[in-house]
Amino acid sequence: MVMQSGLGRRGPAEAGRMEVLNAAATVFMERGFTATSVDDIAEVLGSTKGRIYHYYRSKADIFLDVLTLAMLDLLERIRPIAEQRDLPPDARLHAAARMHATVMMTQSARSRVAVQGTEMHLMQEAGAKQRRALQAFVDMRDEYEQYFADIVADGTRAGLFRDVAPRLAAKPILGALNWINMWYRPRPGSDIENIAEEFATFVVNGLRPTG
Amino acid sequence: MVMQSGLGRRGPAEAGRMEVLNAAATVFMERGFTATSVDDIAEVLGSTKGRIYHYYRSKADIFLDVLTLAMLDLLERIRPIAEQRDLPPDARLHAAARMHATVMMTQSARSRVAVQGTEMHLMQEAGAKQRRALQAFVDMRDEYEQYFADIVADGTRAGLFRDVAPRLAAKPILGALNWINMWYRPRPGSDIENIAEEFATFVVNGLRPTG
DNA sequence: AGCAGAACATACTCGCGGGTATGTCGTCAA
DNA sequence: TTGACGACATACCCGCGAGTATGTTCTGCT
Secondary structure, three states, rough: OOOOOOOOOOOOOHHHHHHHHHHHHHHHHOOOOOOOOOHHHHHHHHOOOHHHEEEEEOHHHHHHHHHHHHHHHHHHHHHHHHHHOOOOOHHHHHHHHHHHHHHHOOOOOHHHHHHOHHHHHHHOOOHHHHHHHHHHHHHHHHHHHHHHHHHHHHHHHHOOOOOOHHHHHHHHHHHHHHHHHOOOOOOOOEEEEHHHHHHHHHHHHHHHHOO | OOOOOOOOOOOOHHHHHHHHHHHHHHHHHHHOOOOOOHHHHHHOOOOOOOHHHHOOOOHHHHHHHHHHHHHHHHHHHHHHOOOOOOOOOOHHHHHHHHHHHHOOOOOHHHHHHHHHOOOOOHHHOOHHHHHHHHHHHHHHHHHHHHHHHHHHHHHHOOOOOOOOOHHHHHHHHHHHHHHEEEEHHOOOOHHHHHEEEHHHHHHHHHOOOOO
16 A cells, blocks of 8 residues: 555655656656656656556646645745744845745746646546645645735835735736746856846835835 | 648638637637647537648647737737837836736737747647747747837836846746736636736836835 | 565556548539 | 539547556565
C-alpha cells in the first residue's frame, strides 16, 4: 500500500517521491499539464513509468502535489513578513513583493507551475479526493492573496495608499509579479536582486496617492 | 484548393472561416491549446470536424490565426494612442493601459488566447509555414511591448517617471494588465470601466518617482 | 538463511483525438 | 440541365499517452 498524496508522510523513505515530484515540476513548468506526458517525466528521471506510478496513482495527483507544495512554500515565506506590524505597511508590501518576485525567479520549477496552475481542468470529472486537494489549493491561494490585501488595507488606513478595494488592489500586484515567470529565464548575467527591487518599488508606488 | 491561413483573403466568402475562428478562440480560451480537441470546437459550432478541416489544415493553424488576429487588433488600438505626441507621457500611458485592460475584459475570447499563447510548444516540430506565423506573432508582441517601452522612455525624459530600463519597465505593466484574464470573468454587475481606470492609475503611479 | 516488502522495470491494454478519404447536398454559371 | 465547385457530413485510420498487470531485484529484518 502506497499513499496517494505525499503530503502526509515525511522522512527519508519519501526521498524517492520528492525526486519524482521535482522532476514533474520541471516538466510541468515547461510544457503545462496536458502537454506533459508521464513518460516525459520518467525520461527526466532517467527511468520508466513504473517508478512514477509506484508513488502516485495518477498524473493529476502529481500535479496537485506540486501545486500544494509550492503554495505551502509561499505561505511560509509571507507569514513572517505580514506579522512584522512594527514595519509601516509600505515597507511590508515592499518586502512581500520582493520575496514573491525572488521566488518566481529562483524556485522556478515549482512556483511557476503553481502560477500557471490555471490548467485545473482536471477538476471536472476528477474524483472526490482530487477535488478536495484542488479546493485546498484554491483556498491557500486565497489566503495568500489575503495577506497582500490586508497589507494594502493597513496602508490605506495609514494614509500611505490610495483608497482602493484591498482585494481588487491585490490583483495587479500579484499580476505584475506572477507575470515574471512568463518572460524570465535564468541566465548567468541576469540580476535577480535588481529586478526584484525594481518590481517591488513598482507595485508599492502603484498604490501611492497620485501626486 | 483552400487557403491554409485566413489572413490573406477577406470578403463574404470568408464568413464561414471567421465563425470557425471565433468558436475556436472561445474553446482555446477556456481549455488552452493542447486540452482543446477539434471535436470540441466542432461541438461549439454545432457541426462536425469536416467543417473545420474544410477551412484549416491543422489545429495549430487555427491557433496561430487566433493569435495573429488578436495581436493585430491590439496593435491597431495602441497606434493612435502612441501617436498622440501632444499628450504628456503619463497621460498616454494611462490611455494605453486603460485600453489594454478594457480589451482584456471585453474581447475576452481572442485576446485571452493571445495572452495565454505561451502554449506555443507547437513550435518545435512544426512546419516552416507555422514557424513563420509563430515568429510573426512574437514579432508583433515585441512591437506592441515596444510601444509601452517608448512611452515609458518619454516619461523618464520628461522627469515624470523614475529612471528605469524602458523594456524592463514594460514587463510589470503588461503583467498587471494581462493577469486580468486569469481572474476576471464577465458578470452582470462587474464594472469594467472602474477596473480599467483603477489599473491604469496603478501602472502609471508605479513608474512615478518615489515621493 | 530466508522471507517480506519496497522499489522499480517490462509489457501490455485501450480510448481519445488529430488527421484523411470520401460521400452528399446545394448553388451558380454557361 | 448539367456540371463544377464550394460547403459541409460520415466513416475511417492510427499513433500517442494514461493507466494496469506482472515481473524482477534489492534491502532490511528476524
